[in-house]
Amino acid sequence: MGNRRARQINIVDISDPTQPEWIGALPFPDGSQPAELRVLRGQHLLVVADLTSDVSLLTFDISDCSSPHPLGSLVIESQPHEFFLWSNAAHTRAFVATDLAGPPDLLVIDLDDPAVPVEIARWSAADDGLTGPLHSVSVNAVGDTAYLSLSAQSLVVADLELPSIRIRRQEDNSPALAAFPGAHSAVPIAEVPFVVLTAEFYDCPFCGLAFAQLFDPAQPEIVAHIGLQENRCEDLPDEAVFSAHNPLVVDNLVFISWYAGGLVALDVSDPFQPVLIGRFVPSGLGAAAESYVGGYPVQMWSYPILRDGLIYIVGIQSGLYVLRYTGPGAEAVEQIALAEGNVIDEP
Amino acid sequence: MLFLAGCSAARGSLVPEPPPVLLPPPAVSTAFPSTPINPAAVQVATPGPLPSPTPSLDSALNFEQLGQESFDAVGWHAGLALY
Numbered sequence: 001m002g003n004r005r006a007r008q009i010n011i012v013d014i015s016d017p018t019q020p021e022w023i024g025a026l027p028f029p030d031g032s033q034p035a036e037l038r039v040l041r042g043q044h045l046l047v048v049a050d051l052t053s054d055v056s057l058l059t060f061d062i063s064d065c066s067s068p069h070p071l072g073s074l075v076i077e078s079q080p081h082e083f084f085l086w087s088n089a090a091h092t093r094a095f096v097a098t099d100l101a102g103p104p105d106l107l108v109i110d111l112d113d114p115a116v117p118v119e120i121a122r123w124s125a126a127d128d129g130l131t132g133p134l135h136s137v138s139v140n141a142v143g144d145t146a147y148l149s150l151s152a153q154s155l156v157v158a159d160l161e162l163p164s165i166r167i168r169r170q171e172d173n174s175p176a177l178a179a180f181p182g183a184h185s186a187v188p189i190a191e192v193p194f195v196v197l198t199a200e201f202y203d204c205p206f207c208g209l210a211f212a213q214l215f216d217p218a219q220p221e222i223v224a225h226i227g228l229q230e231n232r233c234e235d236l237p238d239e240a241v242f243s244a245h246n247p248l249v250v251d252n253l254v255f256i257s258w259y260a261g262g263l264v265a266l267d268v269s270d271p272f273q274p275v276l277i278g279r280f281v282p283s284g285l286g287a288a289a290e291s292y293v294g295g296y297p298v299q300m301w302s303y304p305i306l307r308d309g310l311i312y313i314v315g316i317q318s319g320l321y322v323l324r325y326t327g328p329g330a331e332a333v334e335q336i337a338l339a340e341g342n343v344i345d346e347p
Numbered sequence: 348m349l350f351l352a353g354c355s356a357a358r359g360s361l362v363p364e365p366p367p368v369l370l371p372p373p374a375v376s377t378a379f380p381s382t383p384i385n386p387a388a389v390q391v392a393t394p395g396p397l398p399s400p401t402p403s404l405d406s407a408l409n410f411e412q413l414g415q416e417s418f419d420a421v422g423w424h425a426g427l428a429l430y
């Protein structure tokens with residue numbers, strides 16, 4: 001588990017999911033903020049984005065979990081904020097969003113040789129007449145489309161033919177936008193032309209979640225915008241943040257970390273009318289006193305990961321939760337070996 | 348063994364306890380615009396609030412908690428990876 005305050009990554013043994021056990025921490029150099037982690041299991045490869053260090057992207061061989069072996073590192077021009085790890089039989093690439101550090105707003109790092117990360121492409125919103133920063137990015141399974149969430153503006157879709165990154169445009173050549181200010185994450189719903197969008201604000205009114213349709217590639221459009229009851233901003237406790245944060249799409253279900261809203265499950269069989277089908281709000285026990293968004297004890301944050309039918313998710317203050325989804329579609333969910341919102345690994 | 352992956356930048360060894368070294372708080376984005384979102388215009392996802400009064404703690408709809416590990420009272424946990 002990454003960390004944005006202590007300069008370390010924590011390692012937890014989850015061989016018994018009912019009793020996850022902290023087994024150690026890996027220290028980073030002073031000034032590091034090793035927040036973002038992704039793994040490619042087949043390659044035994046761990047990729048870490050350090051949000052503050054001069055060495056901002058690092059790779060490790062984790063064949064032996066208890067003794068990770070540093071492979072390579074890369075100093076990139078803009079500090080990373082989030083990244084999407086994409087791999088197929090031929091190539092492995094990290095798509096790095098730089099958020100406030102850009103431009104450039106997007107960097108594509110080739111990891112075919114993980115010991116020698118190499119930048120192979122970059123993109124800046126300003127070059128296309130858009131306003132950054134780029135908060136997050138996702139890529140489809142084929143690797144020819146990127147979904148870019150510009151936090152000041154909107155969802156933008158880009159066609160990838162690396163090193164070319166071309167945003168989609170309307171007939172008049174203006175950028176094709178789905179306006180959604182505060183956009184944080186943009187993740188496609190599998191096999192259909194919809195994208196789930198979150199937006200991040202730390203004060204009311206919080207934004208909730210939206211769905212954009214891409215039937216017309218030149219004109220993405222927000223078709224549904226939903227929230228929890230708390231997103232009405234009525235009688236909220238102090239410092240509680242009810243922004244949707246990071247989504248995991250599993251067929252017609254979406255699981256979203258929602259800060260104080262906990263973990264939320266939606267049925268998106270009809271993206272025009274998403275239906276809330278599950279929600280988990282922890283007790284707050286075990287939470288640290290505060291984080292960068294305040295002291296409310298529930299701050300679900302990470303991309304949920306579905307593995308062997310169980311959902312793993314992290315709260316900023318209270319660590320790891322292991323959950324079983326029991327709502328509609330649970331039998332299908334339990335059969336899924338692995339699903340992640342920020343990794344494509346198709347060997 | 349499954350583990351939530353993490354590795355040292357310069358070292359490859361585990362340490363017995365998390366060092367209580369804290370960084371300054373990360374910069375909170377100030378670039379986010381003033382949200383134009385009108386809360387009243389947001390469709391509230393059905394079936395609406397949880398059975399307990401909202402906002403609620405310690406409540407669940409169609410989720411069962413199997414385990415939790417709260418091991419670090421000083422850090423701000425972030426990204427997650429499984430191996």
